[in-house]
Amino acid sequence: MEYFQVMQTPLGKLTLLSDGQALLGCWFENQKHFGGKYDLTEAEETNTLVLQKAQQWLTDYFAGKAPDVATIPLKLKVSPFQQQVLQALQQLPYGQTVTYKQICHLLTDDEQRAKNLSRAVGHAVGANPFMIFIPCHRVVGSNGSLTGYAGGLARKKALLNLEQATF
Structure with a gap:
């Protein structure tokens, strides 16, 4: 069974999805790839412990704190390649940015292969089912x-400003 909650944030509504054990996704209302690979109409609106923890994490995040995402169990339902990209993003410290090119170089030492990965990396980043958490x-x-953010560039800028990131 899947469970969801909708949370109001300073940047709009976020839908959080859980299986009761882990967070399955987090999406801004009306964003690209909303719901990812899940049918949210089949989920039950219930506030599980995982969803409560995720909401508290987001409350802390929007309060300008740098909460540890390791406190929220995430279950990735993505391709092995996308999993590699998302794992690389999880290593990125609060307030720091990375380029698509740098992510490609984290995945391979081969310069030509890194160039060929740029679109795939862009797609993997764009289809991230864990907005903000990853x-x-x-x-x-x-x-x-x-460039590119499924939640919209205004939200991306606001999130980076919240983290006082330089870009």
């Missing part, structure tokens, strides 16, 4: 520009 908003273009 910080895809910290990925910027090679020139520091704000």
Whole structure:
């Protein structure tokens, strides 16, 4: 069984999904890839312990704290490649940014292969089912520009400003 809660944040509503043991996803209302690979109409609106912890984590995050995402069990339902990309993002410290190119180089030492991975990395980042928890908003273009964010560029900028990140 899957359970959900909708939480109001300073950047709009977030839908949180859980199986009762782990968080399955977190999406901004009307974002690209909303719901990911899940049918949210089949989930029950109930506030499980995992969802309560996730809501507290988000409350702390929006209060300007840097909560530890390791306190929230995440269950990834993604391809092995996307899992590699998302695991790389999870290593990125609060308030720091990374470029798509840097992520490619984390995945391979082969320069040509790294160049060929850029679109795949962009897709993996864009389809991240854990908005904010896995910080895809910290990925910027090679020139520091704000590019692509499923939740919208205004939200991406607001999240980076909240973290006092330089970009």
